[in-house]
Amino acid sequence: MALAPIWLGMAGLWVLLGVAGVAVFVLARANPEKDYTELASRTRTWVWIILALTSVMAMGDKAAIIFIGFISFLAFKEYLTLVPNRAADRRVFFWAYIAIPIQFWWVYAGYYGFFTIFIPVYVFTFIAFRLLLTGRTDGFIRAAGTLQWGLILTVYNLSHLGFLFVLPLSQSTQAGGAGLFFYVVFLTQFNDVAQYIWGKLFGRHKIIPLVSPGKTWEGFLGGLVTTVALSIVLAGLFTPFDVYFAAASGALIGVLGFVGDITVSAIKRDLGVKDSGRFLPGHGGILDRLDSLTFTAPLFFHFVRYFYG
Amino acid sequence: MDKVYRLLQIIFFAAIVRPIILIVLGLRIDGRENLPKSGPAVLIANHNSHLDTLVLMSIYPLRKLHRMRPVSAADYFLRTPLKRWFSTNIIRVIPMIRPSKTKPKSGRENPFEPIFEAIGDGDIVIFFPEGSRGAPEQLTAFHNGIARIAQHHPDVPIVPIFMHGLGKALPKGDFVLVPFFCDIIIGEALTGVGRDRQEFMSAIEEEIAKLTHGRYFASWD
Structure with missing residues (x-):
């Protein structure tokens, strides 16, 4: 019996990781004068991430939704730890946390109507109301804005990854929702790496120096083209896309991944920090890893739903 | 320490305290290598929360837990009675009679005894030199x-240990x-070798200032 596509994908991840591990080892051996600790710890963290993904995939779609909910919780907690807050709003934060299991309950139950409006409409209204009860008006707009923005970024946007598992499709695929999840997550992370490598090799013209001085047009475009190419190659295995839609989804991921990346960079620059946290050794915080995904996830989801839902 | 209480203490920490602290909160520990592996030792920290x-x-x-004695x-x-039972047997506090909270009586035992x-x-004694928890995320002078x-x-x-965030997670009175x-x-x-009281206090203040130097902590006002 042939291996299910999702397991082919996971096996591919482990092979890639093995190659990366060997490459880091060889590099460190060949250049003993250079410091590869960060690269090594980054690779080690990838082992944990891929191990977690593999276990969750083995446990099935429902487990995956719960897992994404937990990641969302960690990301929101990191966000809330990072941004300046008013002490008076502590109880409001408590309610914001309560929104996470509720949002993922809509996902789990496949309740699309509430899934799309719960945070933008109901939580929005409730937060404004609850903030009023604190009686503090100085910094009100900052408090309301910061909280709502964080909930959209880390909870609402990421929950779209979960809804991929329960979204009914007009053309069924062997890989199902798990395949779409794998496709968007892998391509988003791949795009990050591809943009980085293209930038390192050929980067000359800065694209947005005030926000992210390392980003170049060469890196962005090179990564984009590579991601589009890979999206076409992988589409047959994981998605119902034909070649044009695959290319379009790849372009979507390449562009929005870039925007998500520099958006989180802008937040960090605003606050004067290098990393969003330290949850992932060698990478920084959770948001440092999920930055691109917070933007690609909802837009990829709606792309799928509009054309194949 | 009584075997039954030691078991209860381990269960309480393994089943309730650690999951809350490591999963619901999440610690970012720096300088773990500075932690003495065994006593006698005194850990001093700023105090913002019961946590x-x-x-x-x-x-x-967990196997060292029974050697930890918070003051x-x-x-x-x-x-x-419940607080007394719990803090004596499970947390194993060293109860300290705060001089400021009671009227001095002649012939009383030294509170530090x-x-x-x-x-x-x-x-391993845990001691909070601020005396009480104080306002969240604000350091008051060490006694x-x-x-x-x-x-x-x-x-x-x-x-010396500096902690940030616990006063946001669970401040005094909440x-x-x-x-x-x-x-x-x-x-x-x-x-304390070669330092008088004054010198020791300034050495500690200096060390705590060093711990927070150049670090970002989100404002909380």
């Missing part, structure tokens, strides 16, 4: 009680836990 004691007890392995105000922790005793037994301990046991390592990542920064041990 402070539980966090410091949780960063040690707590007797007037607070021994107030009700039980602390000296625990150090003499080789325990010089810690210098008295350093004078009495000059060669015992006294480890019972709703709100998750935040919390920073625990452990400094290098100091001793």
Whole structure:
């Protein structure tokens, strides 16, 4: 019996990781004068991430939704730890946390109507109301804005990854929702790496120096083209896309991944920090890893739903 | 320590305290190598939350738990029978009679005597030199009680620790836990050798300032 596509994908991840591990080892051996600790710890963290993904995939779609909910919780907690807050709003934060299991309950139950409006409409209204009860008006707009923005970024946007598992499709695929999840997550992370490598090799013209001085047009475009190419190659295995839609989804991921990346960079620059946290050794915080995904996830989801839902 | 209580203590920490502290909150520990592996030692930290004691007890392995002795105000922790039972047998506090909270009586035992005793037994004592929890995420001046301990046991390592975030997660007077990542920064041990009280206090202040230097903590006002 042939291996299910999702397991082919996971096996591919482990092979890639093995190659990366060997490459880091060889590099460190060949250049003993250079410091590869960060690269090594980054690779080690990838082992944990891929191990977690593999276990969750083995446990099935429902487990995956719960897992994404937990990641969302960690990301929101990191966000809330990072941004300046008013002490008076502590109880409001408590309610914001309560929104996470509720949002993922809509996902789990496949309740699309509430899934799309719960945070933008109901939580929005409730937060404004609850903030009023604190009686503090100085910094009100900052408090309301910061909280709502964080909930959209880390909870609402990421929950779209979960809804991929329960979204009914007009053309069924062997890989199902798990395949779409794998496709968007892998391509988003791949795009990050591809943009980085293209930038390192050929980067000359800065694209947005005030926000992210390392980003170049060469890196962005090179990564984009590579991601589009890979999206076409992988589409047959994981998605119902034909070649044009695959290319379009790849372009979507390449562009929005870039925007998500520099958006989180802008937040960090605003606050004067290098990393969003330290949850992932060698990478920084959770948001440092999920930055691109917070933007690609909802837009990829709606792309799928509009054309194949 | 009674075997039954030791088991209860391990269960309480393994099943309740650690999951809350490590999963609901999440610790970011720096300078773990500065933590003495075994007693006698004194850990001193800023104090913002009931969680402070539980966090410091949780960063040690469960098998060392019974050697951890947090110093707590007797007037607070021994107030009700339940609190008294729990803090005596499960947390194993060293109850301290705060001089400011009671009228001085002649001939009373030195309030530091039980602390000296625990150090003499080789325990790891947890001590909050601010005296009480104070306003969330604000450091108040250290009382010089810690210098008295350093004078009495000059060669015992006294480890300064700075904690941030626990006062946001569970401040004084609140019972709703709100998750935040919390920073625990452990400094290098100091001793009382060759320092008088004044010198010891300024050495500690300097060390704590070093621990927070150049770090970003989100504002909380």
